[in-house]
Amino acid sequence: MLKFENVSKRYPDAGDVLLNVSFHLKHGEMAFVTGHSGAGKSTLLKLIAVIERCSRGQIWLDGQNLNQAKDRQIPYLRRKIGLIFQDYKLLQDRTVFDNVALPLVIAGYGHQEISRRVRASLDKVGLLGKEKKYPVALSGGEQQRVGIARAVVNKPPMILADEPTGNLDPELSAEIMLLFEQFQQVGVTVLIASHDIALITKMNRRVLKLDHGQLVAS
């Protein structure tokens, strides 16, 4: 599903943020990316979502070489990935329904299909009945679940989460992790960047450990 081959990322002012990173994530696998802050976790996720391009090496996503992807193909690549953020990145002036529906609207789905899928997705994260609420009216945990519903509504083969529990207390974090496990169980590949060692240990999954841009454990 996802393959890194000697990937490096160099920023002109920060030097090598990632150095010779290689790993392979199989279809339906769930893994964590960890490391101290500034180790390159976020950069690694950005490379997968083609928010940044790597300086050296090769990245394959779902059989496609990301280096060769043209700019106009990027939107279609991103539709294969459900992105989840630490700060949720919800549209504050839109209802929960509209937030979750966004990827479907973008992909050009019909009205009925959108309505059906958004409900199904909200049901999965346990927020059915809150479609008409605005994000501000929700708790942090609920907002993150809206973010997750939006990430999976398009049924992407892969979920990328950048510190998804960074703003949540341990109890809520555990709930969110449970959700990720459920998605993994239906065949979605899940990659989560986190520095919450306690949580990662509890999950007992594959861990990609970064240290100063280098992969020290996989």
Add this chain to the structure above:
Amino acid sequence: MKPVKKTQTRQDARQTKTSGGNFVDKLHAYRALHAHALFSSLGRLVASRFTSIMTITVLAIAISLSSGFYILVANLQQLTGNLETSNQISLFLKDDVSDAKANRLANSIRKKANVQEIKLITKAQALAEFQAYSGFGAAVKALEKNPLPIVIQVLPKNTLEDRQELENLLEKFNQEPEVDFAQMDMQWVKRLQSLMDIARRGSMLLSLLLGVGVLFITGNTIRLELHNRREEVIIAKLVGATNAFIRRPFLYGGFWIGFFSGVTAWFIVTVMMLILMQSVEKLSELYEGAFHLLFLGFTETLAMLFISSLLGVLGSWIVVNHQLQQLKPE
């Protein structure tokens, strides 16, 4: 566990195909997207009423300036257009020539082979006309004697197209002892026409400049809106929006701004024309009713709305494209 996963993803793939692949469904969804962009951008314009009104007013003034100049030139052109056909020559007689003498001269001119028609305007007639229409009636009354000369208007035969022949005729008239001077009306028409040409070109240049202004004012307005909706644009990009999808509502926003500016400009021009109409009608009487005020016609109004809408779309297109290249999700 594994085979279950596979059928699941395959099912998903099929579902995506039926919902996304059906042409009619896609067309409906596409139309819905456009309709949504059209009305949501209108809604946004209404939501930020104050800013919208300010922008639209500025644009409307720019558009009404250029279309106002256009209609002014068109009206003046109508005036010179009427005069264009006449080769009329005016003979201004010397001050001491009596009406009887003038009449004799007129009769002798009338008999000439190359003269089609003449008209004698006596001092009294000229004064009456001048008092009635010039607005200097009171001033004229204050004068001790009538300063206006007797005029004989000569219209040469239509066959007299040759410029040299006309010049010869003019020369002959100038040699008549009673004539102070003879003048071909054509000459000042020609001068007026070249002045009109300058005015027409000037108004075209002005329209061009104002058009560029409209383009950039719309662009700047859209840039501000894009800036305000930066977060939304970035999120849309992150969940797979194409540039076309992001551009669409802004293009419609530009369209609405341009369109409403065009409509407002039409009102401005029309109201101004209505205000001017009374005085123009007085002027028209001076030209013996040959002149009627031209308003913006149907085609011109349509063209104005089309151009202003187009400028709006174009302005926002330039800006959004430029900004999308710079805007990277972070």
